[in-house]
Amino acid sequence: MAENDTRILLLEGIHEAAVESLAAAGYRNVERLTHSLAGSDLLDAIRDVDFIGIRSRTHIDATALGAAQKLKAVGCFCIGTNQVDLDTARRMGIPVFNAPFSNTRSVAELAIADIILLMRGIPEKSARARRGEWAKTARHAHEVRGKCLGIVGYGRIGSQLGILAEGLGMQVLYYDIEHKLPLGNATPANSFEELLQEADVVSLHVPETPVTRNMLDTNAIRAMRPGSLLINAARGTVVDIEALAEALESGHIGGAAIDVFPVEPKSNKEIFESPLRRFDNVILTPHIGGATEEAQYNIAREVVAKLVRYDDNGSTASAVNFPQVTIPDHEGRRRILHIHKNEPGVMEQINHVFSKHGVNVAAQYLETQADVGIVVMDIELDDAGSLLDELRAIPATIRVRLLH
Numbered sequence: 001m002a003e004n005d006t007r008i009l010l011l012e013g014i015h016e017a018a019v020e021s022l023a024a025a026g027y028r029n030v031e032r033l034t035h036s037l038a039g040s041d042l043l044d045a046i047r048d049v050d051f052i053g054i055r056s057r058t059h060i061d062a063t064a065l066g067a068a069q070k071l072k073a074v075g076c077f078c079i080g081t082n083q084v085d086l087d088t089a090r091r092m093g094i095p096v097f098n099a100p101f102s103n104t105r106s107v108a109e110l111a112i113a114d115i116i117l118l119m120r121g122i123p124e125k126s127a128r129a130r131r132g133e134w135a136k137t138a139r140h141a142h143e144v145r146g147k148c149l150g151i152v153g154y155g156r157i158g159s160q161l162g163i164l165a166e167g168l169g170m171q172v173l174y175y176d177i178e179h180k181l182p183l184g185n186a187t188p189a190n191s192f193e194e195l196l197q198e199a200d201v202v203s204l205h206v207p208e209t210p211v212t213r214n215m216l217d218t219n220a221i222r223a224m225r226p227g228s229l230l231i232n233a234a235r236g237t238v239v240d241i242e243a244l245a246e247a248l249e250s251g252h253i254g255g256a257a258i259d260v261f262p263v264e265p266k267s268n269k270e271i272f273e274s275p276l277r278r279f280d281n282v283i284l285t286p287h288i289g290g291a292t293e294e295a296q297y298n299i300a301r302e303v304v305a306k307l308v309r310y311d312d313n314g315s316t317a318s319a320v321n322f323p324q325v326t327i328p329d330h331e332g333r334r335r336i337l338h339i340h341k342n343e344p345g346v347m348e349q350i351n352h353v354f355s356k357h358g359v360n361v362a363a364q365y366l367e368t369q370a371d372v373g374i375v376v377m378d379i380e381l382d383d384a385g386s387l388l389d390e391l392r393a394i395p396a397t398i399r400v401r402l403l404h
């Protein structure tokens, strides 16, 4: 269990489950603010903390990292990590953790809701009812059972969506650039084009990359079945939004659900502009695919678990910027964590410190990534603290820590 004086600062209204999880792990020196910090406020705040938790609005750049004299790790209580200068953090021996899995289910559930509503023409019927029109008809309203769902990007969200859709009786076809094991009865498409030609609904779940930019352009949309439906809860750049607007205008696309946009308002106070606003048969949501209470709760628990594991155990598994070591617990032994520049001869110098003092190294876990290496060592010596100064004196050392 951790020392009580470990200082943790949580910004941007991180879910209170984070504070509870930290307390359960013995960390009680936690300050939780509802807003983000910037400029000198951030520099003052980060100076004395061991861990900082942020979401997307706080920018931890090289200046902020430079001011952080004790910082051991950064927790991004979200998916994205480009608000942190990851390379500088790594070079300073500071791993950065995030929560890539925690809102998977939320996005998949929204896609399921979108599919059912679009198949029944509900967005349009609802819009007309609001205008006082009574559009009672079964025309163009379909059950989802037996229809083909084409999933582009069969990763965490895509594969979860496939399972849920099969539960509703849909046939699932997927396309991924990587070879992916099909779950349930899902079938891999031979090509992106084949998926577009076969699917009644196409749902996009790819990351934003140069290859996925405008992946759904005029040609791809033309390849889709007439009257088919499109869902984009991935990234706004994946769909050519003007091409989609044209296809909706012509009726080639029968409806769409769009959660992400090439340009999104920076705050809830800005007006949302989009060529899709004029269509009754389009569900527009403000990038809330992953935004649920459950996801926030899960994110809080996932990131805290990673920070605590790094602090107590030395494990950097799933750090986004750091060599990854996964290590068993170290009951009954002293554990030292040594982060260093990835240069020839460092391990020899570390081992020399132990052999010089006749200390037995019971286990050693080493990983390197780019310019940084991390080695976690379990040693058989009660007063391991006396060796730390000698390890610190090795020129390539970035930081050394005795774990608790």
Ligand code: NAI
Residues within 6 Å of the ligand: 079, 100, 103, 104, 107, 152, 153, 154, 155, 156, 157, 158, 175, 176, 177, 178, 180, 205, 206, 207, 208, 209, 211, 212, 233, 234, 235, 259, 260, 287, 288, 289, 290, 291
């Ligand atoms: P993931 O990394 O688990 O899966 C992405 C999959 O796409 C991988 O299997 C990858 O091989 C595949 N892929 C990459 N390039 C491809 C290409 N050119 N063609 C076909 N497949 C390709 O990611 P995850 O967690 O499933 O997220 C998917 C998307 O959802 C991401 O863009 C993410 O940003 C977005 N997202 C949106 C949210 C929202 O609020 N709307 C919330 C969470 C994620």
